[in-house]
Amino acid sequence: MKKNKITLLLFLIGIIHLTAQEKALPIIDMHFHALYANAYGNEPTALCTPIETNYPVHDFSKPYEQTWMEWLRNPNRENLSWSAKDDADLKKQTFELLEKYNIYAIANGNEEILRDWQKDMPERITPALWYAKYLGSEPPIDSVKVWFEQGKYKVFAEVATQYDGKRPDDPSLAPYFEWAEENDIPVGIHIGTGPPGSPYLTGSPNYRARLHSPLALEEVLVKHPKLRIWIMHAGWPMIDDTLAVLFTHPQVYVDIGIISHLNTRKEFHNYLKRIVEAGFGKQVMFGSDYIVWPKALEVSIESITKADFLTEEQKRDILYNNAARFLKLSKEEIDKHHGI
Template identity: 50%
Template sequence: MRKALWLFLPLLQFSAGVSAQQRPLPVIDMHLHALSVTELGPPPLKLGAPFKYWGGNDPQHDFGEVYQRVQKTAEWNDKSVTSALTDHELEASTLHILRKRNIYGVLSGSINRVRKWKAAEPKHIINAVYWDFSHIQSEKLDADSLRRLFKSGEFKVFSEIAIQYEGITPSDSVFEPYLQMAEDLDIPIGIHIGPGPPGAPFQGAVKYRARMHSALVLEQAMIRHPKLRVYAMHAGWPMIDDMIAMLYTYPQLYVDLGVIDYILPKKEFYGYLKRLVDAGFGKRIMYGSDQMVWPKAMEISIDNIQHAPFLTAAQKRDIFFNNAARFLRLSRKQIREMR
């Protein structure tokens, strides 16, 4: 990005809906997925948007089976979004919303699926690489092949890095070659810091740990790699004090609001977002949907932020667009084209 490019980023005073010419203002979704509809369980699945409460479990029952039932009955939900039934429906519905709402999605998933969606919608998709150590085996990637993939220019963002599910932190030595690659090539990275599904250790992610919701797990990685552009996905919910401490200590660190902006009870989401804004970090909060197999989640999450009573119009535009444009170092030409 050219020096002081932020001076050109518009502090537009319209809503995230439509402008005077009925053209939606641009939104950058820093946390979008290209999945198969079966990856999270057999569809249809009903996700809380938001959840009404988080139910408990008698340990004599298998929690994975319990949660699969909950996603069929919606018994924990205040309101629900229902998953797409086919891969074609998921892709078509997601791309339709991107076009309708003028959303530019940082899209991750299998390499070939990301390429397929990008071919179907070249304008509104920014290619990203999903990463965990299990997934990369199926993709046949390592640090060297990943470096070549980014050097080609086809993929722009290293995200989502979901090693939390494997009990690995970004500061662990096993992840060091990938951080070095990203710093060498100046590739922005987004790291899962926060919630997975409820009861994650009992749904297959046996090494997932609650303590790794803390943004403090990023600290040694950021000390070793001061030139990295990093965003903490899910904004480290619910460990707000740790997140604020990291944002204060590391001015290069940003957050996205993926998943917490629609699954959490609204009072909890608004309280968490307000803490970040009131602490002075409104210029480093980015919109993310974490849309997986529920396309409608994108629109619900946008509307939740748009209707936040404590945010000014300028703060909303920062979250929806300006902060991500700065973080991604978009050119004035790119910004103009997105409008």
């Protein structure tokens, strides 16, 4: 009888172990948006992910924004990621992807959509505050403090003031960085690429290429050495500036953002390889810049899992371990993510 009990116990342990093995290893997505499905127009749109042809070429006979939207709506390209057909479809596809790939997302976006997603998937959606004038989301510091004290948000990201033409050391941002340092709030700041031709698109006429440089963050870092801050889009394409900041300010992390699928795979891998081979692989975090094109999330993940220049350890660091360290996750949280 005792032997049968031991056999049964071993059998049950085996089932539990098998179940844990079958579950995908967790991913932390540091750059995730919850938006209406029609955020890029009511018609279906598609991104080429990763892009294998040219970006849209400006036709001087019409506004560039028209060229950009036609490029999204009438794609004649390969590797297409189509937008969801409506809000319900976007939510369904998003949740399926989060479960399939065992993703835990730091998410910002439209408040209504964000709260709806968070309500139905609270363990996988961590709410973050999107901040920029061009988004119509530039709340005063006193409001931000109250919201974080109430637990409405956990992360201050994405600080997308590059679209407003603001450098990170703009005086208007100083109170937010001071508060974030004092309260140990993680901050994600957009330094890097937006849509091609951003100054000529509605809402961001003050966007400038020179603001891609992470060097503009230096005075903030020196003034707030305990600030937990990461650079979204890894400062692409300013690789030398990015490496200089990572070397000089070891508290800084980066996420790979939209360059993981909007850039050509070769360009993205060359950029990431420079960062890793320079010795900063422990400061790179996964971020998909998920918007309304569900397949793009899978392409972003593949940009890491299929990178032949990365070891398996480096892949796991980028997909999970580095973000877990940056976010100061507890052992209990990490074990839970791994199904332990």
